[in-house]
Amino acid sequence: MVGGVEVESKYRIECSEMEYIEAALRDAGLYLEGERLEVDIYYRHPCRDMLSRDEALRLRVYEDNGGRLTYKGPRMGGGFKAREEVEIELTRVEEARLLLARLGFEETLVVRKRRKYYRGEGVLVTLDNVESLGCFVEVEAEDPGGIEMLESLLKLEDRRVDETYAEMALKNMGRRGDEAHRDREG
Amino acid sequence: MVGGVEVESKYRIECSEMEYIEAALRDAGLYLEGERLEVDIYYRHPCRDMLSRDEALRLRVYEDNGGRLTYKGPRMGGGFKAREEVEIELTRVEEARLLLARLGFEETLVVRKRRKYYRGEGVLVTLDNVESLGCFVEVEAEDPGGIEMLESLLKLEDRRVDETYAEMALKNMGRRGDEAHRDREG
Numbered sequence: 001m002v003g004g005v006e007v008e009s010k011y012r013i014e015c016s017e018m019e020y021i022e023a024a025l026r027d028a029g030l031y032l033e034g035e036r037l038e039v040d041i042y043y044r045h046p047c048r049d050m051l052s053r054d055e056a057l058r059l060r061v062y063e064d065n066g067g068r069l070t071y072k073g074p075r076m077g078g079g080f081k082a083r084e085e086v087e088i089e090l091t092r093v094e095e096a097r098l099l100l101a102r103l104g105f106e107e108t109l110v111v112r113k114r115r116k117y118y119r120g121e122g123v124l125v126t127l128d129n130v131e132s133l134g135c136f137v138e139v140e141a142e143d144p145g146g147i148e149m150l151e152s153l154l155k156l157e158d159r160r161v162d163e164t165y166a167e168m169a170l171k172n173m174g175r176r177g178d179e180a181h182r183d184r185e186g
Numbered sequence: 187m188v189g190g191v192e193v194e195s196k197y198r199i200e201c202s203e204m205e206y207i208e209a210a211l212r213d214a215g216l217y218l219e220g221e222r223l224e225v226d227i228y229y230r231h232p233c234r235d236m237l238s239r240d241e242a243l244r245l246r247v248y249e250d251n252g253g254r255l256t257y258k259g260p261r262m263g264g265g266f267k268a269r270e271e272v273e274i275e276l277t278r279v280e281e282a283r284l285l286l287a288r289l290g291f292e293e294t295l296v297v298r299k300r301r302k303y304y305r306g307e308g309v310l311v312t313l314d315n316v317e318s319l320g321c322f323v324e325v326e327a328e329d330p331g332g333i334e335m336l337e338s339l340l341k342l343e344d345r346r347v348d349e350t351y352a353e354m355a356l357k358n359m360g361r362r363g364d365e366a367h368r369d370r371e372g
Contacts (some may be wrong), residue, residue: 045290071288095274096274102259103243
């Protein structure tokens with residue numbers, strides 16, 4: 001995230017392409033800022049269906065038990081994803097998880113991913129290997145020009161996906177549910 | 187707070203007694219751990235009336251813009267106040283305040299106080315000068331024995347109050363509302 005409003009775009013890639021993309025990023029002057037396992041817990045609000053309002057409340061847990069709690073507002077439309085983000089840093093996530101539970105929030109789904117961050121002038125590129133969902137590249141920039149430049153550099157045109165991991169994971173759960181149903185019926 | 191469950195007791199004093207009480211605490215071997223202005227913002231939950239459930243969600247703001255977000259569960263009864271506390275530390279409170287607003291939480295009231303902390307073996311004594319409410323001593327201990335010892339040392343027997351500052355402030359607001367109403371009627 002570069003400011004209070006995030007301009008970003010996400011692309012689906014084959015996991016086998018990861019190496020080539022990392023080389024291209026390094027050649028373009030970006031540097032590997034960090035790599036880690038991230039576990040994202042998404043919450044349901046007790047009063048309103050956050051998904052249908054295009055909102056999200058997410059607790060991100062790092063390997064060292066630090067993390068962050070993030071609210072994402074509805075997408076504002078336009079070519080790139082732009083939505084409000086409000087985020088608080090947490091030195092320990094366990095208290096935050098307990099506090100959310102006490103306030104009645106329910107954990108709806110969990111997304112696990114191995115994530116690498118590459119940073120450059122005004123841009124942040126994130127490479128994700130997401131459990132059950134595959135591999136993705138996310139590009140965040142201060143302006144749409146930065147995103148277009150990287151899109152072209154990494155040959156990502158026409159591979160854009162607009163769904164969030166939470167939406168994909170929910171769909172996946174539905175599909176697995178259907179398959180289990182078919183298996184029982186068949 | 188000494189553990190996950192807090193055993194504490196609160197007493198109303200005259201503000202003019204503060205000096206004598208501080209001297210008695212120092213004589214008993216407690217030391218002044220800190221002094222600061224604290225602004226407590228209490229929240230209403232959009233789905234449930236937290237006050238009637240004897241719960242509280244409180245954002246505490248320090249002078250340096252750091253703070254903590256605390257959930258307090260219903261009081262468990264018994265001679266001393268015992269209730270679950272879940273707390274997260276915040277390096278900046280502004281994002282937390284915005285995040286709560288985005289999730290639909292409403293700020294119901296604000297309590298400002300000048301607070302001094304005195305710490306001793308297994309006990310914490312807090313001296314409060316609360317805007318519009320007066321002066322108070324709060325005693326927290328690992329066990330009821332520690333509280334009884336301090337109660338006797340500071341001559342606080344029969345001065346215990348069970349109401350929280352939030353409850354007192356709410357009552358005060360009601361009273362001020364009544365007076366304004368009488369003034370208009372009279």
